[in-house]
Amino acid sequence: MAIGAGNKVEGGCLCGAIRYTVTGPEMFTSQCCCKDCQKATGTGHTTIIGLRREQLDLRGDPKTYTNGGDTGGKVTRHFCGECGGRLYTTGDLPGDEVLILQAGSLDDPNVVSPESVIYVKDAPSWDFFDPDLPKFEAMQPRER
Numbered sequence: 001m002a003i004g005a006g007n008k009v010e011g012g013c014l015c016g017a018i019r020y021t022v023t024g025p026e027m028f029t030s031q032c033c034c035k036d037c038q039k040a041t042g043t044g045h046t047t048i049i050g051l052r053r054e055q056l057d058l059r060g061d062p063k064t065y066t067n068g069g070d071t072g073g074k075v076t077r078h079f080c081g082e083c084g085g086r087l088y089t090t091g092d093l094p095g096d097e098v099l100i101l102q103a104g105s106l107d108d109p110n111v112v113s114p115e116s117v118i119y120v121k122d123a124p125s126w127d128f129f130d131p132d133l134p135k136f137e138a139m140q141p142r143e144r
């Protein structure tokens with residue numbers, strides 16, 4: 001499944017203080033097992049959707065947390081200050097216009113399906129992934 005070009009889907013945090021509309025198409029959907037995703041979500045992996053920033057129409061004012069990312073830049077995670085619900089992540093490297101949306105924040109997460117598993121080097125031994133999906137030790141190489 002994928003968000004078709006020009007299609008709009010809705011999402012938001014657990015308490016509803018922050019809502020958004022995403023306009024398709026997404027660039028990718030992956031399962032990310034990196035350590036930071038584990039710590040930020042308290043789960044074995046998180047399901048992420050790659051978008052360009054202008055594809056997210058945000059209503060509300062998320063809190064943020066910034067730390068150093070794997071690729072050398074800074075990574076900022078945006079979440080609801082009321083309920084703690086994770087929403088999306090942005091980077092600060094020049095030309096980095098990708099926004100990483102948390103698939104579980106969509107009202108209907110079934111509009112997408114993961115195409116790969118990334119950062120499998122960090123995955124906990126008890127987490128399970130679709131054996132048919134391509135797996136990458138770290139970031140998935142892709143052309144912009």
Ligand SMILES: [Zn+2]
Pocket residue numbers: 013014015016017018080081082083084085
């Ligand atoms: Zn909330």
Ligand SMILES: [Zn+2]
Pocket residue numbers: 032033034035036037038119
């Ligand atoms: Zn991650």
